[in-house]
Amino acid sequence: MKTILEVRDLSVQFRTEEGSFHAIEHVSFSVEEQKTLAIVGESGSGKSVTSLAIMQLIAENGKITDGEIFIEGQDILKLTRKEVQQSILGKKISMIFQEPMTALNPVIKIGDQITESILEHQQVSKKEARQIALDTLKQVGIPSPEERIKQYPHQLSGGMRQRVMIAMGLVTRPKIMIADEPTTALDVTIEAQILNLLEELKKKFKTSILFVTHDLNIVADIADDVLVMYCGEVIEKGPVADIFESPKHPYTKGLLATMPSLDQTKSVLPTIKGSVPNISKRPSGCHFHPRCEYATERCRKEKPKTYVEGAHHVQCFLYAPKEGTKHA
Amino acid sequence: MLIKKNSFYDYAYRRFRRNKLAVIGTFITLAFIVVALLAPILSPYEPSEFFFMEGQNLYNKYDTPSLQHLLGTDSLGRDVFSRLLYGARVTMMVALSAVSISTIIGTIIGLVTGYFGRFIDAFFMRIVDIVISFPVLFLLISISTIMDPSIWIVILAIGLVSWTSTARLVRGEVLRVKELDYIVAANACGSSSLKIIIKHILPNILAPIMVQVTIGTAQAILMEASLSFLGVGVQQPTPSWGNMLMDAQKLLVLRDMPWIWIPPGVVTLLLVLAIYFVGDGLRDAFDPKQ
Numbered sequence: 001m002k003t004i005l006e007v008r009d010l011s012v013q014f015r016t017e018e019g020s021f022h023a024i025e026h027v028s029f030s031v032e033e034q035k036t037l038a039i040v041g042e043s044g045s046g047k048s049v050t051s052l053a054i055m056q057l058i059a060e061n062g063k064i065t066d067g068e069i070f071i072e073g074q075d076i077l078k079l080t081r082k083e084v085q086q087s088i089l090g091k092k093i094s095m096i097f098q099e100p101m102t103a104l105n106p107v108i109k110i111g112d113q114i115t116e117s118i119l120e121h122q123q124v125s126k127k128e129a130r131q132i133a134l135d136t137l138k139q140v141g142i143p144s145p146e147e148r149i150k151q152y153p154h155q156l157s158g159g160m161r162q163r164v165m166i167a168m169g170l171v172t173r174p175k176i177m178i179a180d181e182p183t184t185a186l187d188v189t190i191e192a193q194i195l196n197l198l199e200e201l202k203k204k205f206k207t208s209i210l211f212v213t214h215d216l217n218i219v220a221d222i223a224d225d226v227l228v229m230y231c232g233e234v235i236e237k238g239p240v241a242d243i244f245e246s247p248k249h250p251y252t253k254g255l256l257a258t259m260p261s262l263d264q265t266k267s268v269l270p271t272i273k274g275s276v277p278n279i280s281k282r283p284s285g286c287h288f289h290p291r292c293e294y295a296t297e298r299c300r301k302e303k304p305k306t307y308v309e310g311a312h313h314v315q316c317f318l319y320a321p322k323e324g325t326k327h328a
Numbered sequence: 329m330l331i332k333k334n335s336f337y338d339y340a341y342r343r344f345r346r347n348k349l350a351v352i353g354t355f356i357t358l359a360f361i362v363v364a365l366l367a368p369i370l371s372p373y374e375p376s377e378f379f380f381m382e383g384q385n386l387y388n389k390y391d392t393p394s395l396q397h398l399l400g401t402d403s404l405g406r407d408v409f410s411r412l413l414y415g416a417r418v419t420m421m422v423a424l425s426a427v428s429i430s431t432i433i434g435t436i437i438g439l440v441t442g443y444f445g446r447f448i449d450a451f452f453m454r455i456v457d458i459v460i461s462f463p464v465l466f467l468l469i470s471i472s473t474i475m476d477p478s479i480w481i482v483i484l485a486i487g488l489v490s491w492t493s494t495a496r497l498v499r500g501e502v503l504r505v506k507e508l509d510y511i512v513a514a515n516a517c518g519s520s521s522l523k524i525i526i527k528h529i530l531p532n533i534l535a536p537i538m539v540q541v542t543i544g545t546a547q548a549i550l551m552e553a554s555l556s557f558l559g560v561g562v563q564q565p566t567p568s569w570g571n572m573l574m575d576a577q578k579l580l581v582l583r584d585m586p587w588i589w590i591p592p593g594v595v596t597l598l599l600v601l602a603i604y605f606v607g608d609g610l611r612d613a614f615d616p617k618q
Contacts, residue, residue: 055515057512057515060445060446082520084518085518085519085520086518088518089515089516089517089518090516090517090518090519091518094516094517095513095516097512097513098509099509102508102509102510103509103510103512103513104510104513105511105514105528105532106336106510107336107531107532108527108528108531116514116517116519116527117517117518120517120518120519120523121518165513168513168517
């Protein structure tokens, strides 16, 4: 299996008026060819920062302080801004945004927005680019693309716009698409359609997907692997079946317990007590200890290492091997 | 139709049409433009033609309005009405050229500072501060004493001191727009900065720039009028509404010969007011909250 995207030890720091803080720390993961990796976490867990860091779209006060990002074996952090623009962004990797209502430029016609990326990265004529755009629009399920191509974003519904966004992301046949909560702004029936579409396109174009979400139902639906983030750290990762059937980290367990199910008889949904701490007030040791029912003195003082069991990684002392055994 | 159905500008056009003052302002402004363009056909005499008393070798100065001279003659015996019509040309030419200069400079500097920020922003904004605190009048008076005063110097001077408000406005708009998702999305497509600025940001901030252009035109007319009134603007014998008002500096004219200074004063007021109405109308029409 070929690795398309590999992130090693990625740390991103933000300067604020209260000082500098790490939004994400030592994040490592990889995405294989034609696989979907889902990053889950609450607001403020660093999942969006991770995806923006890969796209090199971090706000002005943020900086990648450490780590490497490999796309097909090439460390893109070693490239110049121009090289990244020319050969990576929009070509090998593209992004689908959360808000289809605001992620399309209101004054540019749909067709021109889609062809922009093609003309930027491929040596084709305007006419050929238009044809590619039409084909892609058809593939993402937009009826009568010849008409739509001449329209402005506000003339399309939310679901249609998200399809256009997907078409924009797909038009250059990237190796991997980053989808940052692409269905959060849509209603559930449209959400299902969009998720099916992504699945279908992934197979058709052999694209990998990095899916950022807080919705565990979606994760169960579409992901091959799952990465759970909390306070800017990866606390657990592994194949989707492992995570859902035998979650290890207390936080992951808590998250899964909060998922409502149809056969549930309880009237009150379980919750994880407390809330995500502010970036400037992250607890010592394991960031999750104030909310964790298994927390010990060690958790308050020391940061747990990552313990590996097969493909399942977890950052929690509960899974620390007995003294003397090897850990990763 | 010129405006696309259901586009942002289509809605704005409909809102604008409902605004009575703005529509009246538009018509008055258009009327002035037509008059300015047709000045050679409409005016009975050449603007710098001197008239003599009948049968005498004396200039026909300060003549009262009559059928021969609709608005009388001025202090040098020239037809006030003809000068008023030709003055419209000069005044508008000066104002529009100056606004073109200030809009181009202001928009470019605003786009660059707003988009790139940091050092470039700090540097250009200090230049803006310096230009704003310049005593414009003294600057112009010194320029016109050093150089041969010409209409081009007036245009250049007004343009070079009035770009600052455009620059600030554009900078603010860029700061707002560049954080929007579609600009981030354009970045994610690997578009270059120049392309993002020209293709994605500029079209989205055209509306406030258009408002600024109208308001700026009105201000340029006023500035030209005050400069010419003080004698450092448009020079005789070229007529402009400002230098026609110069005659009113004489107490005798101000007190006893209103036909010389009321017409240029009134047309200046009327045109500036009309343009302001258009500007306000545009601002309301472009306001997405409406």
